[in-house]
Amino acid sequence: MRSEEDANRAVDLYGDTVRRICMIHLKNMADTEDIFQTVFLKYVLRAAPFDNPEHEKAWIIRVTVNACKDLLKSFFRTRTVSLETLIERSHEIPEDHSDVLEAVLALPEKYKDPIYLHYYEGYTAEEIGQILHKNTNTVYTLLTRARQMLKTRLEGVTEDG
Amino acid sequence: MDKNFEKALRKSLDEIRAEEKLKVRTKEYLSQQIYQNKRRSRPALRAAAAAAACLLTVLSAGGVWLYLTPTAYISIDINPSLEFGINRFDRVVSVESFNDDGQDLAEQLDIRYMDYSNALEQLLSEQTVQTYLADGAFMSVTVACNDDEKSSQILENVESCTTGQSNISCHSANMEEINEAHSAGLSVGKYRAYLELKELDPSVTIDDLRDLSMREIRDLINSYDSRDTESDDTGNSAKENTGSDGITNQKHHHGYGRGRHKEEN
Structure with missing residues (x-):
């Protein structure tokens, strides 16, 4: 369990990276927010220390990629398109x-x-x-x-x- | 294409940043989770608290039990027959009466949870008791305890309380006697007197004695004893007793006033 300061630091430090990976895979903001929560919560709950900043970043990337994969894989998502998605999609990705x-x-x-x-x-x-x-x-x-x-x-x- | 592609991709991806709003919301969520997690770790705490509460209950129940269980008895017999249960903290936890007079006296007294010496003092200063004593009644105080040391300690205190009273005798007894006395429906003081009398006159029954005052029983005993050698005064104040001339019967391990005889318990 990491402290709140640690969590905030990670969000500031790796937020952009996570956001980019989300951007590549996902199309709407709600999902991105889900991923952010999943990834950084995992980070917060991770007990084992990281060897170095590179290790930490690689770990974040892997968790993000997996989280995106899980999200895209989920049965519900593969069969449905939420109304939000439809609405947001129109202006989600900048032209x-x-x-x-x-x-x-x-x-x-x-x-x-x-x-x-x-x-x-x-x-x-x-x-x-x-x-x-x-x-x-x-x-x-x-x-x-x-x-x-x-x-x-x-x-x-x-x-x- | 690689180089241009890389540059172009880098440029466009560089523009993508985590929105401030997103970061703030993520941080909020995390702090909530961290807070909740701290709370979630509480089941352990709660279990500990529950265990502590259980322990406390058991301990206090045990404490109450310890407190309320008499470990020693002080039996007081004049005509009213009373018995104080003394717990291990020297407090009076029960007052039992063995006859109607005793019942009345017990109702007048408010000595529960008092230290037994204070209780005894209060009893002695009670008007009823004073009247009895002034009328030449005989008061027998019997201490019974399993623990000899405690028994003698209580006896000592009881004796110091009763010094100055001429017609009070103090004895110690053991728990066996207490139990026998109780099963016979007598206070231990009276029961001992009964045993004493029975030795002299085997035809005496408990029922015969139940309603007699200690003075009467004492007189009865003395009437049997009177043919025995006049006993010495043993330096006690029993002589001042009216009627029986303070005759004591050492054979029966009985003394008056400050005369103290540890019985074979």
Whole structure:
């Protein structure tokens, strides 16, 4: 059980990261808030200390990814669309998202995290494998395929190769 | 594409930040959870409190039991026959009367939970008792306790209370005698007198004695004794007794006034 100060520090420090991962996977604010609560509550309840800040961040990322996965997996969600979602969806995602981000968001779920972690957080394939509990080679494969998909998609918009 | 892509992605993702509102609400939620968790940890506390309460109940029940259980008895017989139950804290916890006079006297006295010496003093200063004593009645105080040390201690105190009273005799008895006396429906003082008399006259029954005052019983005993050697005065004040001339019968372990005889208990 961590103190309230500790919890606030974590929210300030990792809020943006968690928010980005949520943004990649989720479409509405209510779910994002759920994820925030889940992730930071887990953090608060975690008794074991972290080895270092990197460890802490990786842990946060993994918990967030898993929480998103759980949320998306839940039976109710897969069959229903809440009214809120419908309302919020219209103005949830700002229109000025870059094409690049749009392309990432359009990727199948399993590619999003490796892409985010690799390109934004700068983790190596090995580290991503550790965070996501995947084989390093699997991560390479995922990254390669994602890149191909992005390329295909982005080539239609930009001329960048 | 990698480099441009990375740059572009970084740029757009950089713009995404956790909204202040989101952070605030998360923090609120967490503080609530932390607070609740502290509260949730209370079942243990509550269990401990419950256990403590149980323990307290048991202890106080035990304490009340300890307090209310007489460990010693002081039997007072004039004509009124009374018996005080004394707990281990030297307090009078029960007043039992063995005849109607005793009943009346017990009702006049308010000595429950008093220290037994005070109780005895109050009893002695009671008008009824004073009248009895002034009329030459004979008062027998018998202390009974399982614990010899305590018994002699009480006896000592009782004797110091009764000094100055000429026609009071103090004895000690044991719990067995108490129980026998109670099953016979007599106070222990009277029961002892009965035993004493029975030795002299085996035909005496308890019922014969039940309504006799101690003076009468004493006189009866003395009438049997009178043929025995006139006993010495043993330096006590029994001589001042009217009627029986303070004859004591050492054979029967009986003394007057301050004469104190520890019985074979």
